[in-house]
Amino acid sequence: MLKEAGQHSAITYGSDKLTYEQLFGKIHHFAGLYQVEPGAHVVIFSENRPSWIYAFYSVWKKGAVAVPVDYMATAAEVAYILGDCDPSAIFCSSGTSAILREATGLSGCNAPVLLLDDHEASGCEPLPSAGLPGHQPDDTAVIIYTSGTTGSPKGVMLTFRNIIVNIDAVSRHIPIYKSDSRVLVLLPLHHVFPLLGTMIIPLYLGSMIAISPSMASEDIIRTLQVNKVTILIGVPRLYAAIRKGIKDKINQSSLATLLFRIARKLNSKKFSKTVFGTVHRKFGGALETLVAGGAALDVEVGNDFKTLGFEVLEGYGMTEAAPMITFTRPGRVRIGSPGECMPEVQIQIIDGEIVAKGPNIMKGYYKSPEATAEVLKNGWLYTGDLGHIDKDGFLYITGRKKEIIVLSNGKNVNPVELEDELLTSPYIKDCGIFFENDQLQAIILPDQAELAAIPGRDAEDILKWDVIEPFNRKVSAYKKIMRIHVTDQELPRTRLGKLQHHKLIELVHKQHISDISQPVFDHPEYALIADYLEKEKGQRVLPSYHPEMDLGMDSLDKVGFQAWLQQTFGIDLPPQKMAEFASLAQLAEWVSDHKVRMEEGDVNWNDILREKLDLKLPSTWKIGSLAFRLSRHIFQLYFRYSSKGVDNIPDGPCIIAPNHQSSFDGLFVASVMKTKQIRETYFYAKEQHFRQKFLKYLAARNNIIIVNLNVDLKQSIQALAEVLRQEKKLIIFPEGTRTLNGELGHFKKTFAILSSELNVPIVPVVIDGAFKALPKGRRFARLWARVRVEFLPAVHPEGRSYDAIAALVMNQIQRKLSGKEPD
Known part of the structure; x- marks a missing residue:
């Protein structure tokens, strides 16, 4: 695994040089x-x-x-690795020794520790060969612990065969590395990418x-x-x-800008x-x-380096x-x-996920057969990344499977x-998207230099109205950013530059970003x-907040707020x-200018639902039933x-409220x-699902009330009330959307308001097994899956609050789903 290259330069470090x-x-x-x-584990922590x-x-x-460990790992992280791999010896540096002492105390590891500083400068006789033993291809060469996004780190066991395959790929098949490469x-060598790319492969070939x-x-x-380095290996953020x-300097000269074009x-x-020789000489002239x-490398960054001649x-x-x-x-x-x-x-x-197979794929995770079985299936490595391959065989990465956000709808x-x-906005240096409180939210690290060019406006104001608001106008409704948080700290990323989405919420909560130093609005x-x-909304409200972008007000919230403003002002x-x-x-200033009174009161849903509404219910085709x-x-x-339990459906008006597990x-x-x-x-049904004339025609003849929650929220809810007022029954799914994991979701209180204000009973309905039969994303239902539907005894409002009614119905269904009798 090391080339016998004699007096050829192997390593340089500052002014120090070593031959092979x-x-x-x-x-x-x-x-x-x-x-x-032989076969023992040795940790390198430096x-x-x-x-x-x-x-x-x-x-x-x-x-x-060899077990390389991130030199910036915490004592707890190092302690876990020590306890898991049980090393027989440990190398550390003076910079990591304090953390190591704490970690060995936590883990109980008593392996001998060798300080690199004590031996780095030791004089040694040159040797013609490294004297490495002949390893078997399937022997474990290195265990690299991946940080992961959840759970404990997993030790990836890589064999000598795995390593040799990668070496051959970029030296023989794709001749990037040569013996005279420099x-x-x-990048830190505890990562497999720089470990192979900047150390193992070059030294295997006799390069410097x-x-x-x-x-x-x-x-x-x-x-x-x-x-005179010829190969630079880096991460996208470095490039x-x-x-x-480079571009800043080019943009300062009209001639350089023209030459670049x-x-x-x-x-x-x-x-x-030739034209950008100065840039090449800056990098040593040989790169x-x-x-x-x-x-992923930003497309513009890659194109610009290509334009510069690299x-x-x-x-x-x-890994x-x-x-x-x-x-x-x-x-x-x-x-x-x-x-x-x-x-x-x-x-x-496979199902959008990239899977790979070959002699480069790991042996497995150390002492984790279950975790290994999750990603290695019939020899195929399930990467967890999403992508597609074009007709010419080029791969394109579109995302990370575990980072896909599944909304409540x-x-x-x-x-x-x-x-x-x-x-793409010049005002944003870095950003991350996350999902909390049923909202898509963004945490943004602004580019202060760009913001400084706009005097008289603060960062949050510029970002909200010059970036987010135009962005929200052009994306689908479900992709709108509903709240932003501005930070002056770097976002959490791995050492190789990947954004750690799972840490964004923690960062926002920890710093209370954008809620600090808000001006008093008297x-x-x-x-x-x-x-x-x-x-x-059950959260702090600030004068700068936008009703939708910061508070995430849904359709019912807006109707209630509209009614409250009417009653109060x-x-x-x-x-x-x-x-x-x-x-x-x-909004408050507008209210101040237009109000006719100021008498605080509660929202009167009774008045809202009893307003006269001219609604003609669709006729029913017999073929429909x-x-x-x-x-x-x-x-x-x-x-x-x-x-x-179908006999539990009473005569007269009622609300039938099932849990929601499938499209059936x-x-x-x-x-x-x-x-x-x-x-x-x-x-x-929502209007956006029935825009075609044919579908509207069917809806008008099959007991379907089309509502438009985006145009007239109040009238939409009044239409549902009118159905009940005309002595009919109404099916409402209180969760609003199908379950994503088989568990019962949050019950929205629209159905409870209708029940309470119109004094109509609610029939809870249990649907069990439909999620397993037809989970979201599956095209065809599973044959012979067990599905049951049970109508429970009616729940009457009886003066209960909206929240109490919703909770009672949810509890009745939950108890049945868990095998208990309802109260």
């Missing part, structure tokens, strides 16, 4: 510092330095397994590696220049930072290297290849693939794609897609409005007009289908009802 023979001597010396059995490399190869010389060691003393730009540039510095059009590497990995190669992979799955071939660059399948590797897309949102769009109308909204403020105000402060009856027989043939639920409920009951029962 000197490197072999160092490895031999480090191997003599400790005694371990920042990048030459002795890190000596320690690593000494482990292989002893026939042991590679910059920049140059270690940058730090991530400071001065050290990086000096290392590039002094060592974005470098590119910004010409170079983009010509697409000639020779022309670009040919930029390799990006660890996260070869930009992007790869995709993960479990040692690490490469796809890679860009020189001359076949498609910016935006991490390339084509690696030699000897197969990839395919069942819609899927890819946060990366929204983040990429927001990051306004009597605002005081009443804020008090009402705080009670309704004597004004009529339609929901459409409500959305025009930039903040509650502006016949179709419901027929569907019952189909269900009995296809499923193990049962029902009971309406049919499941109606199909077991009696013919007379079916004809008296009405469904409600």
